[in-house]
Amino acid sequence: MQAKSYDVVIAGGGFVGRALALALAKVAPGGFRVALVDAEPPGKDRDDARASALSAASRNLLSVLGVWPALEANAQAITSIEITDSGLNATLRPHLLGFEEELTPGVVAFMVENRDLHRALAGAVRDAEAIAVLAPETATDYRADAFRAVVTLGSGSEIETPLLIAADGKRSRLRERAGIQCIAWSYPQVGIVTTVAHSKPHGGKAVQHFLPAGPFAILPLKGERSSIVWTEERDRARAIVERDEAGFLAELSKRFGSRLGEIALAGPVQSFPLDFQFARGFVADRLALTGDAAHAVHPLAGQGLNIGFRDVAALAETIVEAARLGLDIGTAPVLERYERWRRFDSIFSATVMDGLNRLFSSDSAPLRALRDLGLGLVDRAPQVKRFVVREAAGTTGAVPRLLRGEML
The missing domain is CATH 3.50.50.60 (FAD/NAD(P)-binding domain)
Known part of the structure; x- marks a missing residue:
């Protein structure tokens, strides 16, 4: 046949x-x-x-x-982005780099x-x-x-x-x-994902907090909820994911902070190799x-x-x-x-x-000082920030028609 x-x-x-x-x-x-x-x-x-x-x-x-x-209807616009860098147990997480005015209607991302x-x-x-x-x-x-x-x-x-x-x-x-x-190659890290509900509104802000084990992202969803994308060392991640709900939330809270109030799990916890x-x-x-x-x-x-x-x-x-x-x-x-x-x-x-x-993904104090200086310089350079946002939005270079919203 x-x-x-x-x-x-x-x-x-x-x-x-x-x-x-x-x-x-x-x-x-x-x-x-x-x-x-x-x-x-x-x-x-x-x-x-x-x-x-x-x-x-x-x-x-x-x-x-x-x-x-x-x-x-269920897509959440990201209206601002904040990037911070500190150790896990640091009492302060200083603002190093942010994007807000650069997120114009034509370049806004959606969760x-x-x-x-x-x-x-x-x-x-x-x-x-x-x-x-x-x-x-x-x-x-x-x-x-x-x-x-x-x-x-x-x-x-x-x-x-x-x-x-x-x-x-x-x-x-x-x-x-x-x-x-x-x-x-495989990273010595694991990605942990879940959804949390919180008692305070996020206002459309996405937060990327760099920790020694890897980046920890809080990404806004519709309602008073956020998606968590948490990069953790492989062995540590396995132990965290295997904890009961209270134990997992205790570890999550150390990284999440208190800006959005009380948090609770609003979805399953999953992990995957990176x-x-x-x-x-x-x-x-x-x-x-x-x-x-x-x-x-x-x-x-x-x-x-x-x-x-x-x-x-x-x-x-x-x-x-x-x-x-x-x-x-x-x-x-x-x-x-x-x-x-x-x-x-x-x-x-x-x-x-x-x-x-x-x-x-390093806890070296000199390296942290240098990268924080670099982020701070970018934060004070509006043209650089606008270029970064346009690049992430996919609007630079030879953009295919479909990505410009045009028919073929």
Whole structure:
């Protein structure tokens, strides 16, 4: 029996895979017939305690995809950011760097709970007639020739396409099958995430407190709640997560401080290992890597998903423009344009996050004095602050159309 054929096959039903499927099936002129290979059963809610900070560019992308209206009511705007640096037991946490006036309407970020984003993207994909969701299913292998890629699924069946896109995470089977090597290491840290309720309003302020074990972020959510992203030394993190609720809250309170009053857990506590990973190449024969399959970064600035959405916008635009010219979208000249577009930006973001984590995850008094001096100087340099905010908002450089809120 001849394998079923699609214009594009996307392996991976996470945020990046679904957003790309929507971009190609709904926004691209004429649309593409897309197969989305998702390991999760249809309709399953994902147990994810995290929230994501969506940049202005990511919000633009979701707006064009028709997803933002389903998120807007529960999205919390970040109206100010404060950065502090001190030891765990320090009585004072002096303000070192802040952003408020720089957060104009065009660059404001929004906090969105991952479960809400999952439901919104899943609903939009379900309603898109041009997207065939193959689930629960995985892409286990592929082979490519001059005209097509034949994708082997976990069920044993095969499908074919001119272009296969790996959005299957940092342990991507397709990246491994293509022989693409990675620069990678594991941090001696663990990420702890949860949601807390507090007795005082946060006013939309996000706080990043650098501690010797790693950054501790308090990120505002709708209502008097905040998302916690807590980086901790691996052994210490295991002991903290295994404590009962009272013991966990006692450790959390040491880092959270008292500015928002009494706190209580308002969601599950989850932990995950922290890794740096960067693929040496983003493309191979009829294959393109996106999201965590191409790069995994430290979560200290909350940019991982935004970088993945930049991949979505750049790859969708590359594919659409090639198709308009009548080109084969899976050939090397087309895919190499995507790689050139995304590789430098991705490695720059990844190395900056890695460098900041290494710089601030230290209890050295001289080093703290130097970095605090540096933060203070930035705080007194309005032009530098505006550039930092625009960079985080995804509005600098060669910005793809979808990230500018424009149709393809």
